[in-house]
Amino acid sequence: MSRKTKQIIFFALLSQFLIYSLFVYISIPINNVGELSVNSQKGKLIFQKYNCIACHQLYGLGGYMGPDLTNVMNTKGKGKDYAKAFITSGTAKMPNFHIPPEEIELLVSYLEDVSKSGVSPTVDFNINKDGTVTINK
Amino acid sequence: MKNKFELLFTTLGLLSLIGGMFFGVIASLQFVFPGFLESIPFYKTRPLHVSLIVAWIFLSSIGGIYYYLPNYNNIKLHSRFLGILHFSIFLFTGILILICYFLGEFGGREYWEFPPILAIPIFVSWIIFGWNYFKTAFKTASNWPVYMWMWATGIFFFLFTFSEAYLWLLPQFKGNVIKELTLQWKAYGALVGSWNMLVYGTAIFLMEKIKKNSHIGRSKIAFLMYFLGLTNLMFGWAHHIYNVPTAMWIRYLAYLVSMSELIILAKIIYNWKKSLDESVKDFNILPYKFLVASDIWILLNLILALLLSVPAINMYTHGTHITVAHAMGSTIGINTMILLASCLFLIDKITKIEYTSGEIKTIKYGYTFLNIFLLIFWISLIIAGAIKGQDVVNNTISFKEIMTKINPILIVFSISGIGVFLSILAITIYPIKKSLIFLFNK
Numbered sequence: 254m255s256r257k258t259k260q261i262i263f264f265a266l267l268s269q270f271l272i273y274s275l276f277v278y279i280s281i282p283i284n285n286v287g288e289l290s291v292n293s294q295k296g297k298l299i300f301q302k303y304n305c306i307a308c309h310q311l312y313g314l315g316g317y318m319g320p321d322l323t324n325v326m327n328t329k330g331k332g333k334d335y336a337k338a339f340i341t342s343g344t345a346k347m348p349n350f351h352i353p354p355e356e357i358e359l360l361v362s363y364l365e366d367v368s369k370s371g372v373s374p375t376v377d378f379n380i381n382k383d384g385t386v387t388i389n390k
Numbered sequence: 391m392k393n394k395f396e397l398l399f400t401t402l403g404l405l406s407l408i409g410g411m412f413f414g415v416i417a418s419l420q421f422v423f424p425g426f427l428e429s430i431p432f433y434k435t436r437p438l439h440v441s442l443i444v445a446w447i448f449l450s451s452i453g454g455i456y457y458y459l460p461n462y463n464n465i466k467l468h469s470r471f472l473g474i475l476h477f478s479i480f481l482f483t484g485i486l487i488l489i490c491y492f493l494g495e496f497g498g499r500e501y502w503e504f505p506p507i508l509a510i511p512i513f514v515s516w517i518i519f520g521w522n523y524f525k526t527a528f529k530t531a532s533n534w535p536v537y538m539w540m541w542a543t544g545i546f547f548f549l550f551t552f553s554e555a556y557l558w559l560l561p562q563f564k565g566n567v568i569k570e571l572t573l574q575w576k577a578y579g580a581l582v583g584s585w586n587m588l589v590y591g592t593a594i595f596l597m598e599k600i601k602k603n604s605h606i607g608r609s610k611i612a613f614l615m616y617f618l619g620l621t622n623l624m625f626g627w628a629h630h631i632y633n634v635p636t637a638m639w640i641r642y643l644a645y646l647v648s649m650s651e652l653i654i655l656a657k658i659i660y661n662w663k664k665s666l667d668e669s670v671k672d673f674n675i676l677p678y679k680f681l682v683a684s685d686i687w688i689l690l691n692l693i694l695a696l697l698l699s700v701p702a703i704n705m706y707t708h709g710t711h712i713t714v715a716h717a718m719g720s721t722i723g724i725n726t727m728i729l730l731a732s733c734l735f736l737i738d739k740i741t742k743i744e745y746t747s748g749e750i751k752t753i754k755y756g757y758t759f760l761n762i763f764l765l766i767f768w769i770s771l772i773i774a775g776a777i778k779g780q781d782v783v784n785n786t787i788s789f790k791e792i793m794t795k796i797n798p799i800l801i802v803f804s805i806s807g808i809g810v811f812l813s814i815l816a817i818t819i820y821p822i823k824k825s826l827i828f829l830f831n832k
Contacts, residue, residue: 254613256533262617263539270624274554277576280637287568287635294564301498307433312571312634313709314500318421318432320789321709346424348431367567371635374709376785380702385642388633 287370289363296363299356308347312373318346323373326365333361393461393740394829395474399453400733401825402481403446404818407726410442411811418804422797430492437491437503443721444501444585445484450729451588452476452519455541457736458595459526468525472518479515483508501578502555509556516552520545535598535607536616540591543620547584551577572636579627586725587623593681593728596735600678611657618654622647629699633708641701648699655692658685676753680731683761687723690768691716706783711796711803712775719768722810730817737821741828749820756816763809770803 289297300306308318315321325331340357343349352360377389417435420426427435460467467473487504490496497505523545527538534542555577557563558570598606606612628644669682694716697703707713734753745753774796781792 254610259539259613263620266617266620266624273625274576277572277640280640285566287566289565289567297564297567302496304433304437304494304496304498304503306498306500307436307503310709311567312631313713314571314574314630316432316436317711317714346432348428348433370567371633373633374782375633375705376783378705380705384700384702385645386632386701386705 287366289366292359292362293366294363296359296361299352299360300363303350303352310373311367312371321373322364322367323371324368326361326368333365336361336364393457395470395477396453396457397737397740397825397829398477399449399456399480400736401822401829402477403449403453403729404733404822404825406442406449406484407446407814408818410439410446411814413439413442415804415808415811418800418807422800422804434491434494437496438488440501441487441491441503445480447585447589447721447725447729449480450733451544451585451592454592454595454729454732454736455523455588457740458592459523459538459541461739462595462599463530465526465529468522468529472522476515476518476522479511479518483511483515499555499558500574501581506556506559509552513549513552516545516549520549533608535594535604536609536612537591537595537598537607539613540587540594540616543623544584544587544591547580547587547623551581551584555581568634568636571634572631572640575630575634576627579630580623582720583619583623583627587619589725589728590619592732593684596677596728596731597681599735600672600675600681615654615657618650622651626651626699629701629704630708632701632704645699645701648696651692651696651699655689655696658689658692676750677731677735679754679757680727680734683757684724684727684731687719687727687764691719691724694719694772706779707775708779710775710779710782711771711800712779715768715771715775718771719764722764723768726814733818733821737825741824743824743828745820745824752816753820756813760810760813760817763806763813766806767803767810770799770806774799774803 305322306315308316310316310321311323313321325336326333337357339347340352340360341349372388375386375388378386379389380386413435416427416430417432417439420432420435430438456467456473459465487508490504490508495505496503497508502509523541527534527542530538554573557573557577563570563573594607594612598604625647626644628640629648632641665685669678669685672678673682694712698707698712698716777796777799778792781787781795787795
């Protein structure tokens with residue numbers, strides 16, 4: 254393979270990647286799903302400050318010690334008070350971080366907006382013949 | 391002293407590996423025995439483990455590139471001063487990151503869990519590395535072997551993906567959780583691809599030098615595989631976001647691109663007999679042993695990666711320990727095996743200190759046990775993940791019940807993790823000793 258051919262392939266791939274990246278930046282999300290309020294954006298920073306991602310996941314990204322928190326606020330039997338109780342008291346696996354009440358409010362606000370954005374883990378789906386899936390909700 | 395900073399990179403890399411494995415063992419014990427070593431809780435040990443292992447990958451591959459590029463092309467490194475500056479920034483920033491973790495100061499992002507301000511010296515250090523690499527590489531013959539392309543690609547894409555990982559600081563991205571998560575996966579997928587380019591380039595370089603066959607790095611098939619790998623680095627990341635409500639085309643393009651890795655799988659299987667025959671010949675050469683092991687782990691992890699990329703399977707495996715099996719299998723089985731080969735090769739070349747027969751025996755025992763324990767470790771994670779995935783999708787028992795159910799398997803995972811750690815200690819202790827004797831005696 255000549256040097257010129259390699260360069261052409263490389264730069265063709267690179268330019269496609271740059272265009273693709275731009276499309277990815279502008280085409281997500283669908284229908285503005287996942288918008289965060291100002292308080293939720295502050296809550297996200299609280300989530301990061303206490304390194305919650307070390308133990309918890311959002312849409313499957315993060316640690317495995319605790320449960321995925323994507324839908325903790327809109328799952329039957331859980332919700333705002335449930336989350337606050339865990340954050341305030343801790344559990345055998347989760348330390349009590351002594352988070353101030355105003356930060357807990359922001360954190361809960363963030364998790365509420367995350368819950369509205371979609372479903373994770375996905376449990377209601379149909380498998381298609383080509384290996385793809387149709388997610389029902 | 392000649393080649394001192396290259397050896398410093400490599401030695402610090404080996405020490406980071408030991409440190410990273412140590413915190414990994416503690417974290418895994420905390421996972422199965424809550425309350426273990428409460429003075430350093432899990433939310434601190436996990437980032438310590440991850441960051442030290444990432445440091446191992448970068449330090450050892452960068453140390454190798456700084457040494458191999460000029461020494462095997464008979465040219466001078468563009469600037470040794472910049473190399474030393476690069477090492478100093480890496481060391482200084484690394485220490486600051488560790489202090490932040492111990493103090494509980496986090497940036498709270500997956501992989502990059504340190505405060506964002508520390509991204510600046512890291513970015514600067516990679517600019518320095520890139521400048522030094524390209525200024526040196528362009529002095530050589532124009533027809534670069536594939537590993538020089540791979541190293542160049544690794545540097546470029548690290549800078550790109552590292553910048554992309556911090557787009558969340560901009561208002562356009564931080565106000566939407568889906569946009570932010572998608573970008574995070576995109577950046578991390580390509581980031582792993584970028585360090586794979588550095589590591590696989592090193593593997594091809596070593597293979598070429600051990601076999602004394604310069605055709606290996608210049609063959610058409612080597613370049614075709616490189617371009618296939620590059621395509622996957624660029625477009626294959628989205629198999630991580632099949633359940634994130636983002637545009638469908640992003641997900642299905644990733645599915646299609648990921649399946650192109652079947653070509654690599656077919657090539658490995660097709661060449662299996664030939665490579666097995668060849669490997670028997672040189673199996674007594676220490677670095678070569680590690681390259682052979684990495685080949686086997688590539689096969690196992692590639693099969694796993696292909697399965698995980700099928701959306702129907704991914705629905706069951708995403709966010710389970712199978713993902714961890716894939717990450718650990720690739721990081722230890724492939725990257726660490728290759729980088730250990732590189733460290734052994736480089737330390738031999740620079741220090742010229744012979745191992746005693748007892749030391750060689752220890753390294754060989756370490757090698758054998760590393761592969762055995764890693765296999766147990768990897769399989770236990772797959773089993774735990776499969777059970778968890780099935781139970782999560784069935785949605786009949788709680789998270790706590792699932793974790794209780796898989797805890798015995800995770801205890802096996804923890805114990806085999808201790809075995810992996812001890813094996814790595816057996817492999818690395820003498821090369822580190824050799825390096826330190828060389829560094830402090832001269």
